[in-house]
Amino acid sequence: MSFDVLQDKIRAMKNPTVVGLDPKPEYVPPQMRKECYDQYGETLEGAAEAIYRFNCGLMDALCDIVPAVKPQAAYYERLGWRGMEALERTIRYAREKGFFVIADIKRGDIGSTAQAYSDGWLGKTKVGSAERTAFDADCVTINGYMGSDAIQPFIETCKAEDKCLFVLVKTSNPSSGELQDMVAGDRVVYKVMGDLTERLGRGTAGRHGFHLTGAVVGATYPSDLRELRRRLEHTFFLVPGYGAQGGTAEDVQYAFNKYGHGAIVNSSRGIMCAWQKTGRGGSDYQQAARDAAVAMRDDIKQFVTIV
Numbered sequence: 001m002s003f004d005v006l007q008d009k010i011r012a013m014k015n016p017t018v019v020g021l022d023p024k025p026e027y028v029p030p031q032m033r034k035e036c037y038d039q040y041g042e043t044l045e046g047a048a049e050a051i052y053r054f055n056c057g058l059m060d061a062l063c064d065i066v067p068a069v070k071p072q073a074a075y076y077e078r079l080g081w082r083g084m085e086a087l088e089r090t091i092r093y094a095r096e097k098g099f100f101v102i103a104d105i106k107r108g109d110i111g112s113t114a115q116a117y118s119d120g121w122l123g124k125t126k127v128g129s130a131e132r133t134a135f136d137a138d139c140v141t142i143n144g145y146m147g148s149d150a151i152q153p154f155i156e157t158c159k160a161e162d163k164c165l166f167v168l169v170k171t172s173n174p175s176s177g178e179l180q181d182m183v184a185g186d187r188v189v190y191k192v193m194g195d196l197t198e199r200l201g202r203g204t205a206g207r208h209g210f211h212l213t214g215a216v217v218g219a220t221y222p223s224d225l226r227e228l229r230r231r232l233e234h235t236f237f238l239v240p241g242y243g244a245q246g247g248t249a250e251d252v253q254y255a256f257n258k259y260g261h262g263a264i265v266n267s268s269r270g271i272m273c274a275w276q277k278t279g280r281g282g283s284d285y286q287q288a289a290r291d292a293a294v295a296m297r298d299d300i301k302q303f304v305t306i307v
């Protein structure tokens with residue numbers, strides 16, 4: 001079961017963090033960007049090649065210390081098909097480097113369409129008499145606020161392919177409370193979503209006790225994080241919002257169980273853009289990313305011990 005694979009990687013590296021690959025062309029160090037624009041012009045193709053090379057350089061620098069990467073699809077979609085090709089190549093490279101790959105797609109739609117998404121991102125697509133693999137991520141993020149029939153096709157694909165997913169439960173953004181904190185009947189909406197996520201995963205627990213249905217819970221609401229950890233014993237958490245959005249190591253400690261298991265904390269800009277703070281014009285982007293990843297790991301280690 002796929003969260004077993006992720007938990008094992010986290011334990012082996014003693015590092016419960018994931019690096020978000022959310023590259024804007026302007027995050028790519030100037031020299032690398034120039035090489036791509038010289039070759040392809042200032043075009044979508046040039047930008048897609050630049051972000052792909054940047055991703056590969058980051059992954060080369062991080063693969064022995066960080067267990068997972070999380071490319072966010074929007075940063076690739078904005079470059080059209082060339083961006084999507086860069087994303088597919090990024091996922092392939094990540095897998096070659098041994099990373100657990102979380103495709104951050106946040107999709108949600110009626111059952112038949114959800115099935116198409118899960119075929120493309122996690123499973124296989126039927127082409128004539130053949131079945132072809134498209135993106136082949138290990139895990140995706142999905143928006144389950146359309147209800148369980150929008151989630152179920154992903155669950156079936158995960159069961160068939162030994163993969164897993166994260167359902168948005170309590171998101172990190174400033175407005176997340178507008179709807180997610182509302183009281184419906186006698187329950188808070190995000191807790192209803194958390195309970196649904198845990199319930200839908202029943203019967204899929206792996207060696208470490210986690211269902212294949214995980215939950216996204218933002219670092220920016222630590223008391224909700226603590227409450228959800230107590231409530232959802234079998235649910236693995238993806239915790240975005242550390243660093244650039246203000247979440248701290250002290251905040252994210254509540255995502256973990258007493259063994260220091262059951263959660264992975266994301267940082268995207270904090271790692272990708274670390275070179276912008278060293279004053280060396282980007283020539284040190286790999287070392288800067290590595291230093292930032294080590295600092296994040298050690299920061300969290302002050303509060304969380306992984307058994």
Ligand SMILES: O=C(O)c1cc(=O)[nH]c(=O)n1[C@@H]1O[C@H](COP(=O)(O)O)[C@@H](O)[C@H]1O
Pocket residue numbers: 020022072104141170171172173216217218240241242243244245266267268269270
């Ligand atoms: O699903 C997510 O990853 C996600 C959920 C959420 O509630 N908040 C959130 O920030 N994210 C994603 O996590 C990443 C955060 O990026 P940084 O703020 O740069 O670390 C982005 O890819 C967001 O799309």
